[in-house]
């Protein structure tokens with residue numbers, strides 16, 4: 001009997017060691033393999049064009065050098081797919097452009113049961129401006145959270161200051177984003193997006209700060225990656241009190257799916273998560289406070305099958321085709337990239 005050969009696909013991944021450890025688990029590798037997909041580590045010490053060929057490149061690396069390597073790779077491998085395009089990821093490296101995209105999907109706001117937006121925020125570039133409260137404080141009330149403008153994945157970019165009074169600005173470094181702290185019942189919702197798949201989970205967050213508490217507080221308090229800490233670590237924190245968040249109601253799934261879908265299309269990204277809080281004062285108002293590229297999916301229940309399904313859809317062209325538009329762009333930009341061969345003109349390259 002003739003053997004039926006099914007096509008195998010390969011995905012090259014370029015991830016920092018920390019990400020490789022959390023994401024590339026044996027369970028994911030095996031499940032992908034069963035679906036005919038081999039996950040292969042890219043050696044970042046060697047040129048990307050000399051490796052593969054891969055049907056798809058999955059990555060969370062930044063910088064001009066890496067962008068060039070991806071461009072060159074696409075020039076040499078026109079049918080390859082890159083998840084995701086560096087220019088699209090780039091807007092998430094700045095906490096202003098990151099949240100600007102939420103206003104770009106405003107037309108989705110008309111959910112009858114709930115509304116969404118972002119907290120009030122300003123960006124301050126000059127340290128002198130911090131002394132002059134008027135220069136930035138328009139419309140902002142204490143407490144505020146100071147977040148580094150740059151969100152590039154470095155430990156520094158996760159260092160936040162909760163500021164209760166003007167003295168709190170003394171230790172602050174610019175450029176910084178000052179964002180109004182919104183009481184939200186100590187619960188944050190993390191929404192993981194993998195292509196068209198959306199999963200919302202609950203995490204513990206900073207506790208509410210009542211007016212009375214604020215009267216007794218001054219200066220600032222620093223913290224980092226609160227929603228990523230283990231409960232033991234949180235118990236040790238002198239500020240953080242354990243609260244029972246088990247009972248907190250989930251946001252309406254229709255709203256969450258709407259935002260996720262809107263963001264995915266507006267940002268042209270397929271792998272990201274966003275943090276949402278529910279404004280305690282408004283009840284049915286939800287605020288997006290953070291968007292992260294290629295987050296910690298391994299923390300998502302059943303992440304292996306979600307990711308394996310996504311890879312299969314991408315490789316079998318079942319996912320939306322915006323990758324391809326981006327590829328056209330990259331090819332046009334990178335046409336002079338050169339891969340040691342004469343460009344014979346791929347049928348996929350747009351002549352426009």
Ligand SMILES: Nc1ncnc2c1ncn2[C@@H]1O[C@H](COP(=O)(O)OP(=O)(O)OP(=O)(O)O)[C@@H](O)[C@H]1O
Nearest residue numbers: 119158179180181182205206225226227289290292
């Ligand atoms: N405007 C806000 N009001 C109330 N709490 C907030 C606000 N912004 C941030 N927080 C709290 O601070 C935490 C860290 O903020 P944010 O998510 O912006 O930082 P991050 O370092 O980018 O986080 P991540 O680890 O998810 O990338 C949030 O998880 C939430 O608990």
Ligand SMILES: O=P(O)(O)O[C@H]1[C@H](OP(=O)(O)O)[C@@H](OP(=O)(O)O)[C@@H](O)[C@@H](O)[C@@H]1OP(=O)(O)O
Nearest residue numbers: 018019022152153154228292293294295296297
């Ligand atoms: O550390 P984890 O794998 O859990 O993932 C975290 C991820 O770290 P990594 O990409 O360096 O691994 C962070 O990315 P950078 O901003 O630092 O680039 C950010 O996306 C967090 O939000 C993720 O946690 P989650 O939001 O999913 O809880």
Ligand SMILES: [Mg+2]
Nearest residue numbers: 227275290291
């Ligand atoms: Mg966050």
Ligand SMILES: [Mg+2]
Nearest residue numbers: 151290291292
């Ligand atoms: Mg973040």
